[in-house]
Amino acid sequence: MPELPExxxxxxxxxxxxxxxxxxxxxxxxxxxxxxxxRDFAARMRGRKVTALRRRAKYLLADLDxxxxxxxxxxMSGRMSVYVHGKQRxxxxxxxxxxxEAAGTGKHDHVVFETDAPARIVFNDHxxxxxxxxxxxxxxxxxxxxxxxxxxxxxxxFNTAYLEKALDGKKTPIxxxxxxxxxxxxxxxxxxxxxxxxxxxxxxxxxxxxKKDRLPPLVAAIKKVLKDAIAAGATGDPGNFQHQFQVYxxxxxxxxxxxxxxxxxxxxxxxxxxxxxxxxxxxxxxYCPKCQS
DNA sequence: CGAATGACCTGTGAGC
DNA sequence: TGCTCACAGGTCATTC
Numbered sequence: 001m002p003e004l005p006e007x008x009x010x011x012x013x014x015x016x017x018x019x020x021x022x023x024x025x026x027x028x029x030x031x032x033x034x035x036x037x038x039r040d041f042a043a044r045m046r047g048r049k050v051t052a053l054r055r056r057a058k059y060l061l062a063d064l065d066x067x068x069x070x071x072x073x074x075x076m077s078g079r080m081s082v083y084v085h086g087k088q089r090x091x092x093x094x095x096x097x098x099x100x101e102a103a104g105t106g107k108h109d110h111v112v113f114e115t116d117a118p119a120r121i122v123f124n125d126h127x128x129x130x131x132x133x134x135x136x137x138x139x140x141x142x143x144x145x146x147x148x149x150x151x152x153x154x155x156x157x158f159n160t161a162y163l164e165k166a167l168d169g170k171k172t173p174i175x176x177x178x179x180x181x182x183x184x185x186x187x188x189x190x191x192x193x194x195x196x197x198x199x200x201x202x203x204x205x206x207x208x209x210x211k212k213d214r215l216p217p218l219v220a221a222i223k224k225v226l227k228d229a230i231a232a233g234a235t236g237d238p239g240n241f242q243h244q245f246q247v248y249x250x251x252x253x254x255x256x257x258x259x260x261x262x263x264x265x266x267x268x269x270x271x272x273x274x275x276x277x278x279x280x281x282x283x284x285x286x287y288c289p290k291c292q293s
Numbered sequence: 294c295g296a297a298t299g300a301c302c303t304g305t306g307a308g309c
Numbered sequence: 310t311g312c313t314c315a316c317a318g319g320t321c322a323t324t325c
Contacts, residue, residue, distance in 0.1 A: 003318060034301075034320080058319075076319055077303080127302045129319060172296060188318055235318080281297065
């Protein structure tokens with residue numbers, strides 16, 4: 001589920017019930033997720049104010065007034081459910097569910113936060129590929145989790161010059177290179193497939209062999225697909241971007257490329273091709289062999 | 294060194 | 310209905 005647009009969408013939904021509020025209680029329902037919780041994990045958060053809720057790559061970062069930052073990764077199946085207490089269900093421009101007594105006691109509900117918004121926020125993750133930890137806010141970029149993470153694709157720093165340098169000499173397929181979090185932070189399997197389609201580039205093309213003049217459209221396609229997804233509320237609950245997929249999950253279906261399509265950066269003509277699925281580095285890749293080369 | 298592979302978990306849907 | 314298998318949007322350690 002969660003790539004950059006999904007994590008950003010979760011962040012936007014949590015801001016009204018977390019940012020500026022106190023964590024009046026925190027409870028863990030087990031000792032670990034993908035990695036063990038740090039020592040006194042819940043106790044170190046209880047009573048602390050969340051001063052800011054940020055995102056870096058696919059990580060959510062809740063800065064606390066203690067000088068520590070709660071780091072949350074949703075893995076493959078992690079979710080943050082928000083329930084508000086009392087009659088009020090609307091906070092800011094968001095409408096949340098009312099909190100039932102049982103919220104947070106489900107099978108894969110692992111961590112429960114209470115805030116004075118007032119709201120209950122439940123972290124649920126059935127596969128447990130997610131993680132939560134606490135790190136020093138000041139030195140977070142030097143932390144093991146973040147020190148090798150590349151630049152944010154929606155920042156100014158991500159441009160043609162950067163991408164050219166990042167891909168230079170790489171013998172790995174462009175699909176794999178774009179998934180590498182050390183180069184670009186936050187792209188995952190879906191958005192890499194969709195961006196390559198929009199840029200008409202074959203996922204099998206070797207990263208270092210891509211001609212210079214194809215990089216500007218690729219940079220544009222990456223930024224555009226991420227922005228489009230965030231604008232649509234990403235995939236899943238609030239969002240509907242899954243209905244805008246051009247290739248992902250569409251194996252055997254006709255290519256959607258058509259003349260002057262708003263979704264397609266470079267598609268000039270309607271395409272009669274069929275979307276194909278291949279496996280690269282152990283992961284599914286979807287593309288149109290007819291219009292991606 | 295970079296690149297490929299498998300492991301970590303549980304759930305779901307397809308096919309028999 | 311119930312079994313088995315393939316697969317799932319991410320990372321990380323290990324191997325070549």
